Amino acid sequence: MKPIQTLTFFALVFLALVLAPSKSYSENSSDIIKTISQAENLRLEASKLGFEWTTTRILLADAQKALKAGNKEKANQLAKRAFNEAESAIKQAKFAQQHWNKSAL
Amino acid sequence: MRSKAKALTISLAIISSISLQSVLANETWKKQNSHSRVAKTDNLNYSQIVNEDVTRFQNFFVKKFPNVEFEEFNNGVYAIDSESREQWIEMEDFPPYELAVDEGKILFEQKFDNGKSYADCFPDFKKGVRQNYPRFDQKTNQVVTLELAINQCREANNTAPLAYESEEITSISGYLAFLSRGNKFNLQVNSINAYNAYLAGKRFYYSKRGQLNFACSDCHIKITGTKLRADTVSPGLGHPTGMPVYRSKWGELGSIGRRYQECNKNVRAVPFDLQSEVYRNLEYFQTIMSNGLEVNGPSSRK
Numbered sequence: 188m189k190p191i192q193t194l195t196f197f198a199l200v201f202l203a204l205v206l207a208p209s210k211s212y213s214e215n216s217s218d219i220i221k222t223i224s225q226a227e228n229l230r231l232e233a234s235k236l237g238f239e240w241t242t243t244r245i246l247l248a249d250a251q252k253a254l255k256a257g258n259k260e261k262a263n264q265l266a267k268r269a270f271n272e273a274e275s276a277i278k279q280a281k282f283a284q285q286h287w288n289k290s291a292l
Numbered sequence: 293m294r295s296k297a298k299a300l301t302i303s304l305a306i307i308s309s310i311s312l313q314s315v316l317a318n319e320t321w322k323k324q325n326s327h328s329r330v331a332k333t334d335n336l337n338y339s340q341i342v343n344e345d346v347t348r349f350q351n352f353f354v355k356k357f358p359n360v361e362f363e364e365f366n367n368g369v370y371a372i373d374s375e376s377r378e379q380w381i382e383m384e385d386f387p388p389y390e391l392a393v394d395e396g397k398i399l400f401e402q403k404f405d406n407g408k409s410y411a412d413c414f415p416d417f418k419k420g421v422r423q424n425y426p427r428f429d430q431k432t433n434q435v436v437t438l439e440l441a442i443n444q445c446r447e448a449n450n451t452a453p454l455a456y457e458s459e460e461i462t463s464i465s466g467y468l469a470f471l472s473r474g475n476k477f478n479l480q481v482n483s484i485n486a487y488n489a490y491l492a493g494k495r496f497y498y499s500k501r502g503q504l505n506f507a508c509s510d511c512h513i514k515i516t517g518t519k520l521r522a523d524t525v526s527p528g529l530g531h532p533t534g535m536p537v538y539r540s541k542w543g544e545l546g547s548i549g550r551r552y553q554e555c556n557k558n559v560r561a562v563p564f565d566l567q568s569e570v571y572r573n574l575e576y577f578q579t580i581m582s583n584g585l586e587v588n589g590p591s592s593r594k
Contacts, residue, residue: 237570238564240503272503284497290509291498292348 207254214263216254220267223250229273243272318572330557332443336441339438339480342580345494349581351514353529366533366585370594372517376524380592389538389590391464392459392545399460408463419587422587426576427479427484435489438465439547456566462536462545468587469536477533477587479580493577496570502561507528508574511555523594532579534591545590548575572585 191248226247250265304487305465330370344523354362400417402530425438436444442464443453454461468505481490500507511520519525536545549571553563 216350234562237564238501241557241560241562242503244562279500279505283495283501287495287498287507290507290514291494292352292509292513 205290214259216259219250219254219259219266220261222270223254224249226250226266226270226273229270229277233273233276233280236277236280238276238283240272240276243269246272250258297593303526328387336484338484339482341491342487346581346583350584353527356517357505357527362584363586365527365530366406366582366588368530368591369524371530373524376594380392387538387590388592389536389545392463392466392538393470393590396463396465396470397457399464400467404446404451406449408449410442410445413441413448414468417468417471420468420475420587421476422469422472422589423477424479426572428481428483428489428576430483430485433485433578434569435493436555437549437567437572437575438548439549439570442566454499456547457550459544462547465547466536466545466590469587472587473589475587477583477585479576479583481580489573489579490580490581492570493573493575496574496578498519502559503558504559505560508555516586528555528578528581530582530585532575533582533585533587534589534593536590538592540592540594548578 225241226264230239231245231249235242246265246269250269253265254258254262304348326515350362353365357372364371367377367380370380404407410565411417422438425441426435428434439456439461442461446453447553481487486515497508500510507527511525516527518524532548535548537548538545538552539551542550547566551572553566554573
């Protein structure tokens with residue numbers, strides 16, 4: 188490779204790196220609040236079924252705390268985890284309703 | 293003309309065939325449905341069904357631990373873990389629940405404002421009543437545990453109920469259990485409502501819950517006898533016989549409901565309230581599974 192070509196190559200790489208959009212957090216607060224609210228509804232449903240997990244409430248409380256502190260990324264991650272947990276608890280309840288007898292003596 | 297008549301005859305034949313099939317199917321459905329309705333209410337021998345469950349449950353543990361006598365299963369983990377058993381026997385030289393039993397006796401003998409006492413609610417207390425609980429009350433259609441019966445007695449005598457897990461109620465329960473030592477559990481399920489309560493308890497026992505996805509049966513049937521960290525997992529047979537229990541961890545007497553709450557928290561499931569219907573049904577199921585074992589409460593555990 189000629190020196191000119193090498194220089195052009197590195198210049199292009201440099202420009203690409205400089206001009207590439209930096210990672211920014213795009214989720215807005217109302218979306219996060221919506222996820223928290225959906226997760227809370229699922230948690231309540233799991234609770235009604237008698238299968239709520241102790242960890243879900245903690246995740247929801249932490250998500251709200253992070254949102255209040257302005258840490259949207261953390262808040263969103265926690266809210267999504269709470270949502271997934273509550274959903275899993277409901278699945279667990281439904282599975283138990285259908286299959287509990289299979290392990291009975 | 294002929295072809296029209298032929299078509300009419302065929303149509304009529306098809307219609308009658310469909311109607312006949314429909315009538316027959318309806319009759320069959322009625323018969324089946326009527327049979328299942330009856331089977332669900334009158335024809336089942338609940339006592340027999342439950343006793344078959346008891347036999348299967350108990351046989352599992354007898355086969356799993358062939359060196360343990362059946363009567364020993366009321367000692368929980370100390371029936372299967374010889375090392376812990378030695379420490380426990382030494383601890384029983386000066387039982388940590390002794391003061392609570394004495395306190396329970398004093399509380400039990402106290403009169404209510406109307407002059408009556410607990411003895412009026414538990415006339416057979418000297419012979420022992422613990423082995424009769426939990427029982428299914430047909431009138432109120434619910435499982436009544438000994439702790440609930442103590443509070444029902446207070447309320448019947450215009451006295452405020454005690455808080456569950458308070459020192460007073462566990463002491464009275466401990467005293468009544470102490471007087472019942474040696475009596476055998478022999479609870480029977482004789483009605484559909486009692487059977488439904490039993491079944492609800494059984495369903496809870498075998499249902500996985502919590503973030504760790506564990507059922508009571510996973511620990512106390514599937515992996516009983518193995519180690520969970522430093523502790524041997526106790527067999528599911530005989531759990532309620534030693535209740536209330538003095539746990540060194542608690543430093544006081546506690547009911548089986550408190551233990552249920554602890555187990556649920558351990559698997560990261562939100563626990564139910566003390567004396568909730570869910571836990572009373574579970575206690576009912578577990579106690580029935582321990583039919584034939586002697587009352588040995590109050591007991592002590594690590």
